[in-house]
Amino acid sequence: MDEKFDCIIVGAGIAGLAAAMILARNNMKFLLIEKGDFAGAKNVSGGVLWGTDLARLVPEYWKEKDGGWERFINHRRLTFMDEQSTFSLDFKSSHFDEPPYSGVVVLRSKFDRWLAEKVQEAIDESDYAMESFIATNIKVDEVLMEDNKAMGIRTGDEEFHTDSVIIAEGVNNLLSRQVGLQDDYVPADHMLTGIKEVIRFDQKVLEDRFQLDGLSGMSNEFVGYATDGVEGGGFLYTNRDTISLGLVAGIKDMREKEKSPHDILNHFKEHPVIRDTIKGGEVVEYSAHVVSSGDKRVMPRQLYKDGVLLCGEAANLLINAGKAIQGMDFALRSGIIGAETIIKAKEQGDFSSRTLQEYRQALDDSYVMKDINNFQDAVHMLHSPEMYRDIPNLVCDFGRTFFTIDNQPTQKSRKLFSASVKKHSSYWDLIKIGFKGAKSL
Amino acid sequence: MKLLTLSERLGLVSYRNQAKSDIKPHIRVDTDICNSVCPHKCTTYVCPANCYTMDEDGKVHFQVEDCIECGTCMYACDQGAVDWNYPDPEIGRGVTWNFG
Structure with missing residues (x-):
């Protein structure tokens, strides 16, 4: 094909699809390339798409009866876990019942495919209905560079030419490395393996067990015993007739502690509380994918160069600051900002880094980089042994003594707490963590 | 609920x-x-897919058939032994998730 595109997007995940939607609406001529059989075919997440940005791509998506999302979140739970017990912070509110929802659970194989249909509709309505494409089953082997500026992509023997490339290839960012924005070898230090099972329940059992009404849903994160002493945490999200149950585990930590992710997942599932929670369910899929920790030290050295932008997890845009694991919403927003930058570049007829650096600027000014920058201390703290081992043990130990009624004189809570602290940590450590926590959150 | 073995999972x-x-x-x-x-x-x-196994003599063997393209080995290997790529849609293996 001799024709030149305004933009080629590599990867039809959330970042790539968000970028494509904006490009289509602004009558740009683009090619969105996906290596899977369809958009979403190779994508895995926990996963909740947090925030309200989805409505920017698909306005009033909640009105569609069979939209690609699973459930909206009106119930949040953070659970500390030791060998026998769980102690949860639980928040449920009808405040979250009305759209725009502030988080929806998704299963990517279904969600991304649905979103891609919406993008195709936008293409069909654009000036380039016949010249913009979503192309699946194509693996991009190389971003073609000329004088250090991107000018196309190569797949097998075929080349496609373009003024700009948006790399939205996901966390295993081989093309980001090839264009020189990321090191060839990324060490395991700030990378985790996410592993999960999708477990199906009878609809009525699911609704009753998780207090669901209509399309309401719950998100539950776990720290402590869930990961068997390895850096990371567990999660449980409710889908329409399944749940997503899984965990993330630090790769370097697994290497050092000689742990297997699939064993850790079984360890988590055997916990008495989880065992009761998933009783009667049937596993319908097992999946795994690498995810970054949100530690800035793993981010590519820059997110743009002449003719190229990195969006989503290709740029390691992710954070877990204790409140929520945010990656897909960062992907969505960075895709939007990336596309807006490309549109501006076309207007100015300049796709060099002189224009494209505005992507970084806009991203820095957005909540994405603001949160990544502001919550680095929280990321470090959450990935420390105190947080995934000592604190959950302490909290559960306190819970056990506090809720024990044994017809003996009851001790004051303060004394019970003091005993739990001494057993699993120390007041000095707690003050340090409290100080760090207050500062970082 | 019965726990699944890795081969049942795969x-x-x-x-x-x-x-x-x-x-x-x-x-x-x-x-x-x-x-x-x-x-x-x-x-x-x-x-997570047990593509790397160790035999009785402690030797490492690799098979790609069960690979779910997660990427873990690319980071975990700090010895430069793993040359990681995505599978070719036509002649490679790799996954198509039903749920994802």
């Missing part, structure tokens, strides 16, 4: 080009490195 995964016997491996592993200098051989336990 039995739930939809792989591409399953009918093809001669697929092109998307990951190349220089097991000579694993079996000579590597102090931990960690891929044999961190891979």
